[in-house]
Amino acid sequence: MIKVLLVAPYNGLAETAKNMDIPADIQLDTTVANLEEGVIEAKRAKEVGYDIIISRGGTASLIQESVSIPVVHIDITGYDMLRVFTLISGVKTGVALVGFRNISEGAVTICEILEFDVKMVTIESSSEVRAKLEQLKEDGTAVVIGDVITVEVAQRLGLRGVLITSGREAIMNAIDEAKRIHHFFRRVNYRHHIYKQAFEQIPLPLVLVDEKGKVIEQNESFAKIDKANELVRAESLSRLIKRVIDYQQTQWEEIEFESRIYQLQGFPISNREKIVGIQLNASVNNRDGERVISVVNDPAHQPLIGDSEWIEQLEEKVDRAAATNEITRLVGERGTGKYTVAQQIHFKRFDHTAPIVEIQGSLFTRETLPYLKKIFNSLTSGTVIVKNTDLVTYDIKKELLYLLTDLSNQIKVITLQEDLRETDAITYYDDEIIFLPPLRERKKDILAFVDYFLTEMHMEKGSETVGVNEEAARYLLQYDWKGNLPELRSVVKQLSCLTRGYYIDVSDVKKVMNKDNLANESVESLTINGTLKEMEKQIIQQVLMEENQNQTKAAKRLGINRSTLWRKLRDE
């Protein structure tokens, strides 16, 4: 049974309907209400479970704008026109018909056939009625044919208003239309219901937002997150939304909320309506809270520094690695620039809109595999960098490798490791290997990096040191830099704080390099310089370095929790 409510703008319409034979599958109820009153009735009807509203003219249009159930308009038919013209056939002059185009155009034909002299006035909106009728009155019109509003206004102006009423045929047409629409809606609604259920039940927290971050839909799993709505208002989320809309492709963002770190994946849903979908993943940490997988969105493109022959040949190697779909392996001691070169390969192949997925091999366990699969499933392009592959245990490495070799050609895989001891135990397929020599084997780079790190200090600390004198340079070149670039950076930083003149002197170099703890550890010295926040950051970095970048241990030593440590490090 289809429940239909006829909202009749005039009583006669309801009466005609009541006296009709209505098809058995339709329950037709009637109510008399015009314009805004009609809207109130229609809203009520929706609440109590009516399927469809039937109404006429301006009332039908208003209702359609305010309720979500289908509204069928009763059209004016040729019979209706004929009826009204026959009714006023005695009036020979001074008759006008005021109506929207669909009414006036049909009426012209009928008037021509019946040879009636009727003035046709077409209106675009009901607000024009009053002015048009005042003009007609001035021009000598006595009878105005039209819709409910036209008749009401005509009577107020002292004109004779004749309503174009709707006959049985028009009501029956509307009922047939209501049946067709209802069947169509039932089919569409069924599919809509299934999709909505799927969206609701999907076991991933999902939210759809507009460009301003206003939530359009959120599924159950998202709603379960404590204070999910506050999370949606976070500033980094607006950045993510903007990027998705600008680039029209999947983008990632990390967000810290309620002392948890989330990875958000934003994807375009509708470009025209600017709707963005956001999937929320808790970040992948191990039991100690250390990051195992991170997605770096919008990675920084660092320049490659160096004057050695090796750096000169590197470009060609980077080009080759970027062009091949095989896994590329970068092998070199700690701090030789493996990650930096991996980034160069990324940027040769992609631009900054493609993410880098970083996997910390030393922390990778079997439990992390499903998370990785999830991330890979939603990754359409970008680079996967696996750090410390030599520290992944043998059986997990096989599974990890299986996942990596199975990735689409749009994704480049690069693994980083310190030495090749493990190659015998594990089969890599046709992969390319790039060896990164330690700093002591490409001495020409040492002075290039000294200058580079000094420039960094100019920017960071406003230092004025511009170089090293010859003797100091010789001293730096003969050192074996077991800690490679991080060690060199640490020494240069300390030197630039210590040096008073423009050039670094060998005596300062000796002072810094002969400190007991320097040798192979990279140690930053705390400079009482800069804001409290900057010094705090220096302390955290120092402790982190001493704890081998283990964030949990560093946080424990500093007496703060891990996410606070993470936040403090990220704070600009």
Ligand SMILES: Nc1ncnc2c1ncn2[C@@H]1O[C@H](COP(=O)(O)OP(=O)(O)OP(=O)(O)O)[C@@H](O)[C@H]1O
């Ligand atoms: N060619 C280069 N040009 C500019 N900066 C470089 C270059 N090589 C390395 N660096 C800098 O040196 C530091 C160490 O480099 P990177 O992290 O790439 O080395 P790594 O071999 O991946 O280190 P680890 O094995 O310890 O993870 C970084 O701060 C990086 O910015």
